[in-house]
Amino acid sequence: MIRFENITKQNSHRILFLEASAALNRGEKVGLVGPNGAGKTTLFRMIAGEEEPDDGQVSIEKQVSVGYFNQDVGEMSGRSAVAEVMNGAGPISEIAAELKELETAMCDPDRDDMDAVIERYGEVQARFEELGGYELEGRAREVLDGLSFSQEMMDGDVGKLSGGWKMRVALARILLMRPDAMLLDEPSNHLDLESLIWLEGFLKTYDGALLMTSHDREFMNRIVNKIIEIDEGSLNSYSGDFTFYEQQRAMNEKQAQAQFERQQAMLAKEIKFIERFKARASHAAQVQSRVKKLDKIEKIEPPRRRHVVAFDFPPAPRSGEDVAVLKNVHKAYGTKVIYDGFDFTIRRKERWCVMGVNGAGKSTLLKLIATDAQPDQGTVTVGASVKMGYFSQHAMERLDGTLTVFEQLEASFPTANQGSLRALAGCFGFSGDDVEKKCRVLSGGEKARLVMAIMLFNPPNFLVLDEPTNHLDMDTKEMLVKALASYEGTMLFVSHDRHFLAALSNRVLELTPDGVHQYAGGYTEYVARTGHEAPGLHG
Numbered sequence: 001m002i003r004f005e006n007i008t009k010q011n012s013h014r015i016l017f018l019e020a021s022a023a024l025n026r027g028e029k030v031g032l033v034g035p036n037g038a039g040k041t042t043l044f045r046m047i048a049g050e051e052e053p054d055d056g057q058v059s060i061e062k063q064v065s066v067g068y069f070n071q072d073v074g075e076m077s078g079r080s081a082v083a084e085v086m087n088g089a090g091p092i093s094e095i096a097a098e099l100k101e102l103e104t105a106m107c108d109p110d111r112d113d114m115d116a117v118i119e120r121y122g123e124v125q126a127r128f129e130e131l132g133g134y135e136l137e138g139r140a141r142e143v144l145d146g147l148s149f150s151q152e153m154m155d156g157d158v159g160k161l162s163g164g165w166k167m168r169v170a171l172a173r174i175l176l177m178r179p180d181a182m183l184l185d186e187p188s189n190h191l192d193l194e195s196l197i198w199l200e201g202f203l204k205t206y207d208g209a210l211l212m213t214s215h216d217r218e219f220m221n222r223i224v225n226k227i228i229e230i231d232e233g234s235l236n237s238y239s240g241d242f243t244f245y246e247q248q249r250a251m252n253e254k255q256a257q258a259q260f261e262r263q264q265a266m267l268a269k270e271i272k273f274i275e276r277f278k279a280r281a282s283h284a285a286q287v288q289s290r291v292k293k294l295d296k297i298e299k300i301e302p303p304r305r306r307h308v309v310a311f312d313f314p315p316a317p318r319s320g321e322d323v324a325v326l327k328n329v330h331k332a333y334g335t336k337v338i339y340d341g342f343d344f345t346i347r348r349k350e351r352w353c354v355m356g357v358n359g360a361g362k363s364t365l366l367k368l369i370a371t372d373a374q375p376d377q378g379t380v381t382v383g384a385s386v387k388m389g390y391f392s393q394h395a396m397e398r399l400d401g402t403l404t405v406f407e408q409l410e411a412s413f414p415t416a417n418q419g420s421l422r423a424l425a426g427c428f429g430f431s432g433d434d435v436e437k438k439c440r441v442l443s444g445g446e447k448a449r450l451v452m453a454i455m456l457f458n459p460p461n462f463l464v465l466d467e468p469t470n471h472l473d474m475d476t477k478e479m480l481v482k483a484l485a486s487y488e489g490t491m492l493f494v495s496h497d498r499h500f501l502a503a504l505s506n507r508v509l510e511l512t513p514d515g516v517h518q519y520a521g522g523y524t525e526y527v528a529r530t531g532h533e534a535p536g537l538h539g
Helices: 040-047 080-087 094-108 114-130 133-146 151-155 163-178 193-205 217-223 241-276 283-295 364-371 405-412 418-427 432-436 444-457 474-484 498-504 521-528
Strands: 001-012 015-025 029-033 055-060 066-069 182-187 209-213 226-231 234-239 323-332 338-345 353-358 377-382 388-391 462-466 490-494 505-513 513-519
Touching: 001 040, 015 040, 015 055, 015 114, 015 226, 015 234, 029 040, 029 217, 029 241, 029 323, 040 066, 040 094, 040 209, 066 163, 080 094, 080 133, 080 151, 080 163, 080 193, 094 133, 114 133, 114 474, 114 498, 114 505, 133 163, 133 234, 151 241, 163 182, 163 193, 163 513, 193 217, 209 217, 217 241, 217 498, 217 505, 234 513, 241 283, 323 364, 338 364, 338 490, 338 513, 353 364, 364 377, 364 462, 364 505, 377 418, 405 418, 405 444, 418 432, 418 444, 418 490, 498 521, 505 521
Parallel strands: 029 209, 029 226, 066 182, 182 209, 353 490, 353 505, 388 462, 462 490
Antiparallel strands: 001 015, 001 055, 226 234, 323 338, 323 377, 505 513
């Protein structure tokens, strides 16, 4: 359906692809993986026709429609979210817009041309019906509902939505199109757990070909049946899900290492023989034949070591038994009541994950405990000798854009020595010249990693984390999960990453319209007990 035939592509000074080949066949659901900067987005752009390979070709079968979702959503304003989503379906959206205008005109009793307006309305409505407009609008609303839009948001001006919600509108547009091939670049970013699980279900039943990237391993695992890996310029295909690919890759690396070591041992033995006997005339023929043999041997390259980052926490100081206590807390925003007489205690070494649909009060709870917000009534007390580290959605804004990464670390820890700060930067993916980058040019992921590094260098004994994995790639996430698994302190966190939730929680706080529920046991036990993966998805 879509083929890459011997493609070569260079980006400024870097070769991304070198005579690489792969294929996306009908009905395949493929995960595209590779380190940051390996060329995943470039590959999408070549399929979408936004870039050309320098050599080789990208061929797409005739009449195959392609829908491409990326992180750059462009301008959106002046239309409702529903109209914006339907807009992807071609001329029907213009007809829908005219219908809306005519409906408004028909509500104005003082118009002189009412007969003409009514006549035109009849014509436009007939055309709208003929093109399946009403079903399309229903389907558009269904998709937006799946992505957690309220009715007001669907009908309100799309221009007033935040960047994250505009992303969802752009994603909904592609999903409504149901093209023959769907290219999704990080669709799981900016989604809450309910939307993520809905999207998972949608993509499982989608019968076209899918090529997607995602930093969410659980999401990837449940959808894909093939992996294409970008590795040093080539495209390697693996049949199976992400876990199978990881196992296979580890096995291949082990085999390559063993082969390399076997050949090295054999070469050492041959060289030793040559060195030992090269001066003896009686062995001259044997020495010559072995020298020739060595010249002909194709040398096996040592396998490339993947750079795996590890971070070890220095032990955090011990806190008292009661880390945070909320008593009779009331909190409302305008008429929306979030908490009404809420009691909650966090004890030492507990790791609470907070579950709840959008607007249930997850971030509010974290803000109350971190004193970023005050209760309207009641008390929030943080215990004795508690040292808190708070990672909020806005933590990245506190970086000083004029400083480099290294200067920011130095400003945060003026007494630390340079070596330990460089080691810290390296653990969080800033190696070599990366530490000289100014904070203002960092990507979302780089900013999140830097904030995390600063927070964890002198570790607090109470971590309050609001979506800490949002911008992190899979490797950094994995490093963070491993580091936090051996962390001795107390945790309270919100995350939509199920791997993170399952690996790190030992308590669940569920915020629902019928009240607050507490579960002993972590996220995995919560799913087993309730039969759902998120509060908004009962059944």
